Amino acid sequence: MKVLVATDKPFAKVAVDGIRKEIEAAGYELVLLEKYGEKAKLLEAVKDVNAIIIRSDIIDAEVLDAAKELKIVVRAGAGYDNVDLAAATAHNVCVMNTPGQNSNAVAELAFGMMVMAVRNFYNGTSGTELMGKKLGIHAYGNVGRNVARIAKGFGMDIYAFDAFCPKEVIEKDGVKAVSSAEELYAACNVVSLHIPATAETKNSINYELVNKMPKGGVLVNTARKEVINEAELIKLMEERTDLKYVTDIMPVAHAEFSEKFAGRYFSTPKKMGAQTAEANINAGIAAARQIVGFLKDGCEKFRVNK
Ligand code: 3PG
Structure with missing residues (x-):
């Protein structure tokens, strides 16, 4: 299984390290796409991944169309207005958030x-x-x-x-x-x-x-x-x-x-509310654990597109 962390506004390094540990302990591969700027890079990166961790990154029908192997998207954070839930449901993709973590x-x-x-x-x-x-x-x-x-x-x-x-x-x-x-x-x-x-x-x-x-x-x-x-x-x-x-x-x-x-x-020039190492660790690791729980055991806690 391949898990992509796609964060135009990156997590603190310590959080990425923690996410990697969770994903690799489950026997999965982690790939990282940070500060990608253009949507084309995201469309390329999602092609063969099974799971994606995002922040305010936009997941719309075009991204979902490009992500043929995708099973789950976890928004590491609270608000999921950046994800097209109807399109995700139509693509049979589970969407979760990580409430309370940041x-x-x-x-x-x-x-x-x-x-x-x-x-x-x-x-x-x-x-x-x-x-x-x-x-x-x-x-x-x-x-x-x-x-x-x-x-x-x-x-x-x-x-x-x-x-x-x-x-x-x-x-x-x-x-x-x-x-x-x-x-x-x-x-x-x-x-x-x-x-x-x-x-x-x-x-x-x-x-x-x-x-x-x-x-x-x-x-x-x-x-x-x-x-x-x-x-x-x-x-x-x-x-x-x-x-x-x-x-x-x-x-x-x-x-x-x-x-x-x-x-x-x-x-603020860029949304800074959740930009602390603690919040990045909490939300990022929760997202990684939710992905592992979903892919291994089918756990749908925190699913938002029921
Ligand atoms: C949230 O919805 O969790 C906050 O607005 C933080 O968003 P961010 O991860 O894009 O900084």
Whole structure:
């Protein structure tokens, strides 16, 4: 069996070494395609492999057509919006993710970005502190829970909204569960986004919703760029010069955000949330183990295209 690690944004070396160990211990071969840039290289590399480990790499119908021997794709990470699930199912390819494995890394980055925003991007002027401020966690999954845990250490007043998580589950963590996204944004000085990119959430963070935030509001996005209605956020930030937007996922309109909102906007050049050795090891090795479990024993835990 041949397993390909196809990562345009590579894992830390120590994680690749760990993945290799798992794959070779199972008697399989590991091949590595990093920083490949062009899709043609991916199409060539997938030709004879039985399994693929990816990150945000795009697996669409064209890639699946080229991968004639493919049985499984594991997205080493949480969000699998980069994989065409219907096409994978049509090609009889199992798709899995590795939930929770990189969530602390993403949560820590959310705080790094929050501190940077409330300290005015370290421009020398007096900013504010996070202690005592109201934090809104938009979606209470693995990352949201880690954000809540860290926020307690900062002494923040923590609120959360999750359409799919019972209020009791949120409240047992000492977090105030609110009934709608609107209520969350209206209550909180800082909102941290942790919703996946789905048909329902795309463009859902819009003018009306963000405009509910109190004066000086900070929106932190370590989720996906697709959930933001960029045109409406630009319009709102033009009108409300008190708002700040910090994101780990560069908007399509990055140039316009940078030009119009200097001192109120920041984006990492490349998504950095899961870029820690620990997260790479956790997610990468989990992916390798899930592949071995699937190929050897037919284990489908964490399958997302049921
Ligand atoms: C995820 O969905 O797990 C995170 O967004 C991390 O994505 P990455 O592996 O592409 O950095």
